Amino acid sequence: MSSIEAVGVLSDRWAHGRSRTAGLVVAGAALTGLLAQVALPVPGTPVPFTLQTLGVILAGATLGTRRAVLSMGLYVALGAAGVPWFAHNSSGLHLPTFGYLIGFILAAAFVGQLSARGGGRGFWSACGLMIVGSLVIYAVGVPVLALATGASWVDALLMGAVPFLIGDFVKILMAAGLLPGAWAFVNRGSDPV
Template sequence: MTAISPSSRLVLADRVIPRGIVTDIALVVGGALFTALLAQVEIPLWPVPITGQTLAVLLVGATLGAVRGGSALLLYMILGFAGLPFYAPNPDGSHLTGLAAVAAPSFGYIIGFIPAAAFVGWLSERTWDRKFLKALATFIGGSLVVFAIGVPWLAVVLGASFTEALEWGVYPFIVGGIIKAVIAALLLPAAWWGADKLAARRSAD
């Protein structure tokens, strides 16, 4: 057990790296940095761009578990708010930070990343990330958590109607969201297979 991840349930990170406070902190920081990296992979779109952030959220949550995954995305939000260029870039390459970021239509999605990662991590602690169909359901569920918070935020900021909020904040992301969920659902079982092989080899040695 650790101070950051009190659950005794194993997730992928625990299968590869022994638990410890220093390790947990490093994984949380690494999860935040990984999300920031994929945030730079962007297709500009108004009012919310298509980015790699959601894929990062799914992978971080599944790999680290509920507490560490949620903590990584909380750290991501805090560091971007504080001024680091972590969020998706504007068309001119600049990054919104501070209150300007909070006032953006996309900030609700960033808030939604935190419970989404925790939700995915909670299911992964219960082995939902080890078989394709369960993993796919897990990652689609995580994406829906993001929309559940992001879309109302967008509607309030833009003064949009329910129909407009769906048109601007949901419909453009359905195909991409499914693709991201499928990618994550393929990667995690494959990673578990590799981690189990590695663990068996270590035991044999």
């Protein structure tokens, strides 16, 4: 069995003990909060374009299901409690974007599961992780946006998904470059187990 098969996700190499696990959970939340600050308003929608979904997917892919869910749960809970690390240095829960925040937690879980099974090691696999994660986020975010704004399902898709597809494509390419590179770095010089 190779070292890649022996280790489910990247953080399994370092998450030995509660303090390291806690540090990784906090780091994933902090990275997502930092990436949320790269935020651009999108005309016609209360949902801004941000890089935070890249943080969500990277957290899932590198931390695995349990740690990623804890990390995104921490991100959402602290942001709801007043830490200004949502888009545009905001905090608190806003109904039109609340579904996306819940989607972050679910996407981190799905991506963590796929990563633990070998996803994200190569370019196309990393693309697949990002696509799955994005679809999970949209699957929760868009319906909540429709309910919060009274928009039709089509209008909610036009407000909450379509304007972000090009940006998501760029984030997919970023993840596809980062994840396989991180695995190659970690496994450089590793001997088969």
